[in-house]
Amino acid sequence: MSIEERHRKALAGVVPLETPLEIVRGEGSYLFDAEGKRYLDLMTGIAVNVLGYGHPAILSALETQAKKYLHLYNGLGYQSIVAEFGEMIQSVSEPDYPVYFGNSGTEAVEAALKLARYATGRPGIIAFRGAFHGRTFGSLSLTASNSRYRSAYEPLVPSVYHVDYPAPTRLGVSPEAALRHTQEQLMTLFANEIDPHRVAVIVVEPIQGEGGYVIPPTGFLPWLQDLCRQFGILLAVDEVQSGVGRTGRWFAYQHEGLKPDLIIMGKALGGGLPISALAARRDLMEAWTPGTHGTTFGGNPVACATGLATLNVIRDDNLVARAGDLGQMAVERLGALRGLPGVVDVRGRGLMVGVEFRADIGESVVLEIMNEALKRGMIVHPAGLKHEVIRLMPPLNIDQEVFSQALDVLVEISRGVLAKSAQ
Numbered sequence: 001m002s003i004e005e006r007h008r009k010a011l012a013g014v015v016p017l018e019t020p021l022e023i024v025r026g027e028g029s030y031l032f033d034a035e036g037k038r039y040l041d042l043m044t045g046i047a048v049n050v051l052g053y054g055h056p057a058i059l060s061a062l063e064t065q066a067k068k069y070l071h072l073y074n075g076l077g078y079q080s081i082v083a084e085f086g087e088m089i090q091s092v093s094e095p096d097y098p099v100y101f102g103n104s105g106t107e108a109v110e111a112a113l114k115l116a117r118y119a120t121g122r123p124g125i126i127a128f129r130g131a132f133h134g135r136t137f138g139s140l141s142l143t144a145s146n147s148r149y150r151s152a153y154e155p156l157v158p159s160v161y162h163v164d165y166p167a168p169t170r171l172g173v174s175p176e177a178a179l180r181h182t183q184e185q186l187m188t189l190f191a192n193e194i195d196p197h198r199v200a201v202i203v204v205e206p207i208q209g210e211g212g213y214v215i216p217p218t219g220f221l222p223w224l225q226d227l228c229r230q231f232g233i234l235l236a237v238d239e240v241q242s243g244v245g246r247t248g249r250w251f252a253y254q255h256e257g258l259k260p261d262l263i264i265m266g267k268a269l270g271g272g273l274p275i276s277a278l279a280a281r282r283d284l285m286e287a288w289t290p291g292t293h294g295t296t297f298g299g300n301p302v303a304c305a306t307g308l309a310t311l312n313v314i315r316d317d318n319l320v321a322r323a324g325d326l327g328q329m330a331v332e333r334l335g336a337l338r339g340l341p342g343v344v345d346v347r348g349r350g351l352m353v354g355v356e357f358r359a360d361i362g363e364s365v366v367l368e369i370m371n372e373a374l375k376r377g378m379i380v381h382p383a384g385l386k387h388e389v390i391r392l393m394p395p396l397n398i399d400q401e402v403f404s405q406a407l408d409v410l411v412e413i414s415r416g417v418l419a420k421s422a423q
């Protein structure tokens with residue numbers, strides 16, 4: 001039986017396959033298929049494999065911990081590796097925020113929502129259109145990047161409200177106008193739909209990921225933080241995609257000097273093993289009565305060990321600053337596409353880089369670029385509300401020359417696809 005048939009028979013079709021590849025191994029920044037063909041991985045399992053594949057420090061940490069024991073429920077007793085990982089997370093985020101561990105991004109979002117309601121006693125939750133926060137009922141109630149994710153699952157969690165994210169190209173206005181628009185929407189929401197004193201939390205991606213690698217106008221996040229403080233609303237940043245050094249800071253909220261009340265982390269945090277975290281203000285965490293939330297696998301010691309090794313390598317090899325530099329190079333190189341008919345924007349912060357195409361042709365252009373890239377041995381991934389954006393999220397330790405050549409090839413491919421679509 002072919003691998004395709006085996007998949008069809010054994011696995012749920014609800015997870016669609018983006019490529020027909022059968023991947024058999026990874027090495028550094030490359031994946032290899034069953035025929036031995038090599039692919040440069042600019043997608044990293046959707047921003048997970050932050051040090052690529054087979055990093056010796058991760059493998060060694062994994063082996064050392066696995067030989068001791070694979071798993072213990074974090075509520076059983078003290079575990080040094082779990083404490084050490086918590087301390088490491090504190091050292092790169094907020095040193096005084098205790099950490100709660102989960103397994104996936106969506107679980108960390110759920111934890112944030114539950115803690116926010118528990119600690120404030122308020123029901124209201126505000127999120128942004130274009131956001132992706134996960135697919136379990138709580139996080140799905142916030143996700144608003146595609147109605148397909150939500151429809152047929154309603155009713156979702158009540159008292160969740162959405163306003164537009166200040167996304168200039170989506171709204172078709174300047175960054176200043178986009179900022180004003182979102183500010184006005186929030187004020188209208190408070191005036192007409194929910195008293196701000198009934199809002200527990202505003203959840204925001206500091207850069208929208210699935211929504212199209214949208215960087216909000218400067219000043220938006222600090223303004224949002226001030227607004228939250230004014231009404232006693234908690235501010236939660238969802239750093240599941242933007243965190244762990246990717247944007248040129250350990251966490252994207254640090255670009256504008258924020259101190260959010262809750263910080264949601266996942267994806268790259270375990271260096272390839274599933275682990276997520278919620279770091280929150282100490283007084284909030286201390287208000288969370290023991291036993292009112294929990295998990296079997298959260299804080300798995302092997303994932304803590306690989307996560308710790310990953311964060312250590314990122315720190316010791318200076319990869320956060322490097323992500324900032326490489327990202328700048330990427331935006332400059334891809335900037336060659338600016339001004340071409342069909343290209344709306346080239347943008348990025350660190351190694352979160354996106355090229356947006358005109359909405360009416362975007363989806364087919366992006367699909368063709370992905371297919372062409374695959375033929376040329378590169379894996380890229382779409383984003384945007386209509387899949388009109390190509391997003392790049394390479395490993396932070398990708399070889400500079402290799403990345404630079406890949407960017408040139410992407411420019412060439414995009415030019416070709418755009419020329420064809422204009423015919």
Ligand SMILES: Cc1ncc(COP(=O)(O)O)c(C=O)c1O
Binds near residue numbers: 105107132240242266
């Ligand atoms: C910003 C953000 N939050 C939450 C999630 C959900 O994470 P997970 O798929 O691990 O549940 C994602 C996943 O793409 C994400 O990008």
